[in-house]
Amino acid sequence: MLTFNDKGIYCAQADLYIDPWMPVDKAIITHAHADHARFGSRHYLCHQDSVSLLKLRLGENNHIQALSYGQTLTINGVKISLHPAGHIIGSAQVRLSYKGEIWVVSGDYKLEDDGIATPFESVKCHHFVTESTFGLPIYNFPPISESSDDILQWIEGNRQKQLNSLMVGYALGKAQRLIAIAAQTELPLYAHGAVANIQTRLIADGHKLPPVNYASPVLMKEQKAPYIVIMPPSALGTSWVKKFAPYEIAYCSGWMQLRGARRRRNLNRGFILSDHADWNQLNTAVTATGAENVYVTHGYQAIYAKWLRENYHLNAVEVDTLYEDDLLMQEENNEAI
Amino acid sequence: MKQFNSLFQQIDQTTSTNAKVNALIDYFKQAAPADALWCIYLLIGKSTGRFIKTALLRQATIRLALLPPWLFEESYHVVGDLAETIALCLPPPTNEKACTLSQTMAFLNSLSTLTDEQAVAAISERWLEIPADERFVFNKLITGNFRMGVSKQLVIKALANTYNKSENEIAHRLMGNWHPTSTAINQLLIDDLLQEKSFEPYPFFLAYPLENTPESLGTIEDWFIERKYDGIRGQIIVRNGHSYIWSRGEDLLTDKFPEFAILTQLMPNGTVIDGEILPYKDGQVLSFALMQTRIGRKQLSKKFLETAPLVMICYDLLEYNGTDIRNLPLSERRQLLEKLLEELAATDAPLMLSETLPCQTWDEVRQEREKARDYRCEGVMLKRKSSSYEAGRRRGNWWKWKIDPYTVDGVLIYGQRGHGRRANLYTDYTFAVWDKEELVPFAKAYSGLTDKEIMEVDTWIKRNTIDKFGPVRSVIPTLVFELAFEGISASPRHKSGIALRFPRIVRWRRDKAAKEANTKTDLLDLLALNSDE
Numbered sequence: 001m002l003t004f005n006d007k008g009i010y011c012a013q014a015d016l017y018i019d020p021w022m023p024v025d026k027a028i029i030t031h032a033h034a035d036h037a038r039f040g041s042r043h044y045l046c047h048q049d050s051v052s053l054l055k056l057r058l059g060e061n062n063h064i065q066a067l068s069y070g071q072t073l074t075i076n077g078v079k080i081s082l083h084p085a086g087h088i089i090g091s092a093q094v095r096l097s098y099k100g101e102i103w104v105v106s107g108d109y110k111l112e113d114d115g116i117a118t119p120f121e122s123v124k125c126h127h128f129v130t131e132s133t134f135g136l137p138i139y140n141f142p143p144i145s146e147s148s149d150d151i152l153q154w155i156e157g158n159r160q161k162q163l164n165s166l167m168v169g170y171a172l173g174k175a176q177r178l179i180a181i182a183a184q185t186e187l188p189l190y191a192h193g194a195v196a197n198i199q200t201r202l203i204a205d206g207h208k209l210p211p212v213n214y215a216s217p218v219l220m221k222e223q224k225a226p227y228i229v230i231m232p233p234s235a236l237g238t239s240w241v242k243k244f245a246p247y248e249i250a251y252c253s254g255w256m257q258l259r260g261a262r263r264r265r266n267l268n269r270g271f272i273l274s275d276h277a278d279w280n281q282l283n284t285a286v287t288a289t290g291a292e293n294v295y296v297t298h299g300y301q302a303i304y305a306k307w308l309r310e311n312y313h314l315n316a317v318e319v320d321t322l323y324e325d326d327l328l329m330q331e332e333n334n335e336a337i
Numbered sequence: 338m339k340q341f342n343s344l345f346q347q348i349d350q351t352t353s354t355n356a357k358v359n360a361l362i363d364y365f366k367q368a369a370p371a372d373a374l375w376c377i378y379l380l381i382g383k384s385t386g387r388f389i390k391t392a393l394l395r396q397a398t399i400r401l402a403l404l405p406p407w408l409f410e411e412s413y414h415v416v417g418d419l420a421e422t423i424a425l426c427l428p429p430p431t432n433e434k435a436c437t438l439s440q441t442m443a444f445l446n447s448l449s450t451l452t453d454e455q456a457v458a459a460i461s462e463r464w465l466e467i468p469a470d471e472r473f474v475f476n477k478l479i480t481g482n483f484r485m486g487v488s489k490q491l492v493i494k495a496l497a498n499t500y501n502k503s504e505n506e507i508a509h510r511l512m513g514n515w516h517p518t519s520t521a522i523n524q525l526l527i528d529d530l531l532q533e534k535s536f537e538p539y540p541f542f543l544a545y546p547l548e549n550t551p552e553s554l555g556t557i558e559d560w561f562i563e564r565k566y567d568g569i570r571g572q573i574i575v576r577n578g579h580s581y582i583w584s585r586g587e588d589l590l591t592d593k594f595p596e597f598a599i600l601t602q603l604m605p606n607g608t609v610i611d612g613e614i615l616p617y618k619d620g621q622v623l624s625f626a627l628m629q630t631r632i633g634r635k636q637l638s639k640k641f642l643e644t645a646p647l648v649m650i651c652y653d654l655l656e657y658n659g660t661d662i663r664n665l666p667l668s669e670r671r672q673l674l675e676k677l678l679e680e681l682a683a684t685d686a687p688l689m690l691s692e693t694l695p696c697q698t699w700d701e702v703r704q705e706r707e708k709a710r711d712y713r714c715e716g717v718m719l720k721r722k723s724s725s726y727e728a729g730r731r732r733g734n735w736w737k738w739k740i741d742p743y744t745v746d747g748v749l750i751y752g753q754r755g756h757g758r759r760a761n762l763y764t765d766y767t768f769a770v771w772d773k774e775e776l777v778p779f780a781k782a783y784s785g786l787t788d789k790e791i792m793e794v795d796t797w798i799k800r801n802t803i804d805k806f807g808p809v810r811s812v813i814p815t816l817v818f819e820l821a822f823e824g825i826s827a828s829p830r831h832k833s834g835i836a837l838r839f840p841r842i843v844r845w846r847r848d849k850a851a852k853e854a855n856t857k858t859d860l861l862d863l864l865a866l867n868s869d870e
Contacts, residue, residue: 138412138425260760268350303411
């Protein structure tokens with residue numbers, strides 16, 4: 001029912017694309033990150049929590065239709081529904097069924113409940129399109145509680161030394177998690193403009209999240225250490241961070257599992273905190289769908305597809321997509337909003 | 338191991354020199370003497386070599402982690418570090434046990450007595466006992482050549498602070514051959530120096546590259562100008578009727594250099610000379626490549642001794658008549674050195690004086706630097722006449738001013754995933770020059786680009802790949818880079834027929850198309866200019 005072409009993942013029967021990277025007529029968007037929600041299509045369909053974020057990204061005037069999780073929409077006989085992916089607020093797996101054949105496109109996902117995004121739900125299907133960002137056995141993320149304890153301990157250590165704690169994570173998704181952790185301390189909390197914008201929008205949309213102050217130059221002049229700042233990766237290494245001296249910086253990402261990823265950013269600290277599934281989560285998710293056919297997209301697709309073929313005897317193939325071939329690059333360039 | 342691991346983490350998580358020194362001092366104060374000795378030994382870069390074949394480590398990991406070998410290899414290419422890959426793949430420990438650093442080192446030393454099968458079993462058992470967060474450091478110890486983010490100088494500083502000694506004394510005490518299993522910490526660091534240490538060299542004084550114009554150094558009258566020779570830096574020591582030759586890397590090379598054995602008879606006891614050892618024949622310095630091949634040999638044939646006889650070009654005297662004279666001004670040390678060499682002039686001693694160049698102005702120094710290659714030298718040395726002989730690499734009194742390297746424009750044809758901080762990025766490049774219509778690889782280079790450029794080239798490689806072979810990708814020949822190198826020699830082992838010494842990237846020539854890169858003929862011309870014939 002689905003094919004992969006140069007514009008994206010295509011459903012001919014319903015004449016629509018999922019996360020297309022070129023302008024099309026009808027686009028279903030799994031979540032509001034830049035590499036999945038691209039500009040220029042005529043009609044967008046997404047989860048209701050993504051509407052506001054999509055407008056923030058693509059402009060207010062776009063034609064956007066919303067579904068809640070589990071709600072069904074039928075287009076030319078194809079039953080379409082969205083299911084929680086647990087990646088970020090509003091992220092969805094797309095389920096399509098037609099004449100008894102069921103496809104699920106995962107978008108980006110993680111299995112562990114981060115307390116902010118609606119937790120992942122496994123959906124049975126015959127064909128599963130999965131991401132593979134962390135599709136190698138070297139990626140075994142610690143439980144979220146362990147990472148957040150480590151972060152809190154680090155903040156406390158900085159506080160005792162009268163140092164500010166600067167935490168780096170992309171603005172939509174990671175930043176909300178970092179703000180929630182930071183809000184457990186008594187310290188004043190500030191954010192880069194990109195982070196503050198999104199947090200404000202999400203709170204206005206009715207999400208129960210702690211508020212955060214924009215770290216404006218005027219405001220920060222009067223602040224005394226220690227406090228906490230949440231910033232996107234793009235602000236790393238710019239003069240923007242200088243006004244927060246004295247500080248310690250920590251980068252929060254699944255990539256921090258590897259020493260090299262931390263060291264080449266010249267970072268002293270990295271915390272493993274991911275919005276993607278690690279190796280075991282991927283294997284759990286793929287096998288739980290019961291799908292015989294698996295299409296592996298962005299990440300270590302060739303390697304992970306081979307593993308699925310050899311270990312689980314699935315019909316797994318790699319699919320080249322134009323979602324960032326390396327999520328690390330995307331974080332470097334801060335292409336996610 | 339817990340303390341040592343925690344020291345590693347503390348040092349890994351800071352860039353502050355003070356924080357690193359304090360972490361070291363804390364460790365030295367708390368650690369048991371046997372552990373502290375091992376820590377010093379490992380941190381000042383004494384090689385422990387490899388304790389077990391890496392193939393066996395891979396085999397043991399694959400068995401424990403239940404992974405297919407190909408998946409482990411793919412993971413290794415992404416991580417770029419074997420010790421780390423193993424630490425990430427292993428299942429959680431089942432039988433945790435605490436173990437000291439010295440016990441760990443004893444365990445690793447015992448591996449060499451085991452058969453392959455026994456070694457795999459022993460290491461697997463040990464892995465399941467080690468807490469997960471200590472495995473990386475443990476694996477780094479197994480794979481040998483352990484490094485932590487501290488220089489030898491910092492370790493010396495921390496020890497000097499811990500034991501209330503001068504840094505120079507600690508530096509000297511740590512020189513030479515000692516081993517944690519046969520040394521007591523008091524003997525190494527605290528007690529009066531014993532006679533047995535008599536063959537140890539002094540810590541070498543190393544120069545920084547000149548950072549400003551030479552004019553910034555003040556008047557030229559205050560400086561000695563010498564050639565910067567291209568050989569092996571070494572100390573010749575004659576004490577108690579024996580002679581020893583130490584390289585800067587603290588290798589005892591006495592046996593490799595039999596030419597100098599004669600000095601035992603010719604020079605008075607209590608003499609230490611610092612200089613450059615290089616091949617020299619018929620009044621001419623020979624190429625460094627000749628000495629390299631000679632050092633590589635286990636057996637020195639007569640032929641080698643004849644074709645590449647060694648001398649030392651002497652430039653400093655550190656000990657004279659049994660007295661440490663490193664604190665005398667260089668001008669006085671040189672006078673004594675000249676006197677010593679004059680007395681030997683009539684003998685066969687393979688020693689020559691490093692002449693000072695009679696430059697009157699800094700511009701004349703510039704000209705001498707430009708002419709360095711005519712003498713097979715790398716540039717000039719600038720040494721303050723009043724300088725004492727310091728320990729380690731220091732700014733201020735000695736500067737090296739090397740000649741600009743050769744450069745060539747090459748086309749990027751292969752990219753390979755890097756290691757360590759470059760892991761998972763295509764950062765190891767192979768470059769080619771044109772041989773008529775064909776591109777022939779001539780050099781590999783890993784360094785020289787900024788982090789931003791590395792990211793950019795990485796993305797470019799991923800999007801312009803022709804073919805993949807394991808961790809290597811061939812790319813559409815497009816990008817041109819200027820490479821610098823120190824020397825060129827003929828090499829039948831390379832497809833291009835030449836080998837470059839220390840090639841590195843100078844800059845990305847975005848202004849050049851692949852067609853405009855250099856040719857093999859250009860390189861062969863350069864080779865002809867530099868050959869010995």
